[in-house]
Amino acid sequence: MVVPPTNSAEIKRAIRKFDQDLRDAPEWKDWELKKNYKFALQYEGQSYPVKMILSLATGIDRNEFSGGKDAGHANSVVEDLGFKVIDLGHSRNPAWLRDELILALDLYLRHRDAPPGKTSKEVVELSKTLNELGMALGIRQDAKFRNANGVYMKMMNFRALDPQFTSEGKVGLQRGGRLDKEIWETFADNSHKCNEVAELIRSSIESGEANIPLDDDDADEDFEEAPEGKLITRLHRRRERSRKLVKKKAQVLNKFGRLKCEVCEFDFHIHYGDRGEGFIECHHTKPVTSLKPGAKTKLVDLSLLCANCHRMIHVRKPWLSIKELSDFLKLKTR
Ligand SMILES: [Zn+2]
Numbered sequence: 248m249v250v251p252p253t254n255s256a257e258i259k260r261a262i263r264k265f266d267q268d269l270r271d272a273p274e275w276k277d278w279e280l281k282k283n284y285k286f287a288l289q290y291e292g293q294s295y296p297v298k299m300i301l302s303l304a305t306g307i308d309r310n311e312f313s314g315g316k317d318a319g320h321a322n323s324v325v326e327d328l329g330f331k332v333i334d335l336g337h338s339r340n341p342a343w344l345r346d347e348l349i350l351a352l353d354l355y356l357r358h359r360d361a362p363p364g365k366t367s368k369e370v371v372e373l374s375k376t377l378n379e380l381g382m383a384l385g386i387r388q389d390a391k392f393r394n395a396n397g398v399y400m401k402m403m404n405f406r407a408l409d410p411q412f413t414s415e416g417k418v419g420l421q422r423g424g425r426l427d428k429e430i431w432e433t434f435a436d437n438s439h440k441c442n443e444v445a446e447l448i449r450s451s452i453e454s455g456e457a458n459i460p461l462d463d464d465d466a467d468e469d470f471e472e473a474p475e476g477k478l479i480t481r482l483h484r485r486r487e488r489s490r491k492l493v494k495k496k497a498q499v500l501n502k503f504g505r506l507k508c509e510v511c512e513f514d515f516h517i518h519y520g521d522r523g524e525g526f527i528e529c530h531h532t533k534p535v536t537s538l539k540p541g542a543k544t545k546l547v548d549l550s551l552l553c554a555n556c557h558r559m560i561h562v563r564k565p566w567l568s569i570k571e572l573s574d575f576l577k578l579k580t581r
């Protein structure tokens with residue numbers, strides 16, 4: 248089936264229609280990740296299924312365009328109209344992480360009334376920071392990763408969510424993904440907190456702490472990422488396994504003569520005999536954002552917990568405090 252004639256205004260209208268009506272529909276949820284879509288039309292930083300857009304633009308059922316040759320034809324139709332088509336299998340940038348979105352939102356919130364442009368110092372700087380962070384977290388793929396254009400588009404995604412902007416009757420450039428919205432809802436009303444987290448991410452990149460390679464325990468899948476993102480989760484976990492743990496155990500043993508979970512009082516030695524002697528996990532109780540890079544871990548900030556209680560603190564967002572977990576257990580056993 249040959250694609251009927253169309254023009255760029257019709258394509259743009261189809262793009263808008265896709266955003267409005269289809270993007271959130273179950274059929275199109277995460278369509279870019281599905282193997283049967285090989286190409287995407289790129290427009291203002293967002294991806295669109297080429298044949299679906301053509302179908303919306305021309306009114307022809309998209310299944311009419313199926314087949315390898317037709318797919319190539321569909322691509323060339325939109326490319327001839329000046330749109331960019333990318334191969335989803337190769338050049339797709341990884342999805343933005345919480346850490347990255349927090350950095351972008353921080354920049355947006357600091358310049359809410361007049362977001363800096365694509366070539367501004369601020370945007371170029373953030374692009375550089377994101378590349379360093381991407382390297383530290385192992386998600387940076389190539390030179391196109393989080394370039395100034397992508398950073399600017401991400402700020403525009405946030406602007407589209409900003410009631411200060413949309414209430415004036417303006418429509419943002421485009422909508423971003425679900426995580427954009429979650430980050431907006433978590434931090435937009437608390438720009439101070441957003442800035443605090445962003446500062447911490449930046450300083451741990453600068454100090455080099457972000458670059459210390461992961462060991463297996465850092466990647467522990469039972470530990471849900473903190474709302475502040477991957478990097479800060481990693482700093483927290485590393486602190487919990489610091490050598491201070493040995494000292495903490497010695498201190499507690501000295502004082503109480505045994506090691507027991509501070510929440511449920513489970514004692515590995517009593518329960519498992521000699522095998523459990525000296526075993527306990529360690530939890531860092533300070534809020535993640537107060538962990539300044541390079542700062543020494545203090546004994547008073549460490550709590551001793553059994554493996555179950557420790558997992559339950561970290562298994563979902565937000566992480567619980569020791570008191571919250573204790574209160575929950577008390578309520579349950581009453
Ligand atoms: Zn416990």
Ligand SMILES: [Zn+2]
Binds near residue numbers: 529
């Ligand atoms: Zn912990």
